[in-house]
Amino acid sequence: MSAVVCPIVGCPPANSNQQQTTTFPACPGGLYGQKNPVLQNTLKIIEIFRSLQGESLLAGLPCMFIRLAGCNLDCRWCDTSYAAKGDGAETGISQITRSVKDHGDSAVCITGGEPLLQPGTSRLAEQLLAMGLTVSVETNGSRDISVLPRGVIRVMDIKCPSSRQCGSTLSSNLPHLGMKDNIKFVIADSTDFSWAVNFVEKYELTQKSAVLFSPVILPEKGQQTRNPDILISKARQLAEWILDSGLQVRLQIQLHKMLWPECHRGK
């Protein structure tokens, strides 16, 4: 029998003679992980912290953040590489929901990394919704978002050319988005802007969902910067382009980077 390889993540099974129904505990979120009830009850967590929501239509609201480990992309300007490349701590879903409940905020955001790599994410979202919370999930758009329960606000990135991950979006995700969801373009330069405008028009995104354009500072010599002055000047340029284009999209400045420029995690 030929070896069965997980079609989602690409992990081989522990034993090539095993059937496709075999569980594969080391798989970070693919076919084998989805069949493993243990992995559905735990998640690899980088950090759980309280802050103001810095992005999306919920920006400005106190919010609990659950940051998950692992990502399948490698964006040039990634500002959470400690999560994208980190292993995280295996944590029970009941323990996570307890931590969120203890703080008493009404909004909770599951982020990463890429949350949809982990099979327990949907279950966590379900339980948070059942607690009466406003639940958002931030995703890079390369995984099937239809696995998320109804009621979750999907904040989905579309990767522009400067990210070097352009083309990673699953176009099959677009019909699943509604007006309560957010589609986000992170824009570094005029090439990104033109590309984003074409994408928005081609798929008529403003008819489907809230569309957010957010400025980003490209890293220099591998170093990230959160300099608020540079961010404001990039935002001003982006605002001019948006106004000139006539497109009905929202400018979004990552609030947490303006408020806490010195913090590189936990804010």
Ligand code: SF4
């Ligand atoms: S998708 Fe997000 S977490 Fe993953 S590399 Fe890109 S910016 Fe970083």
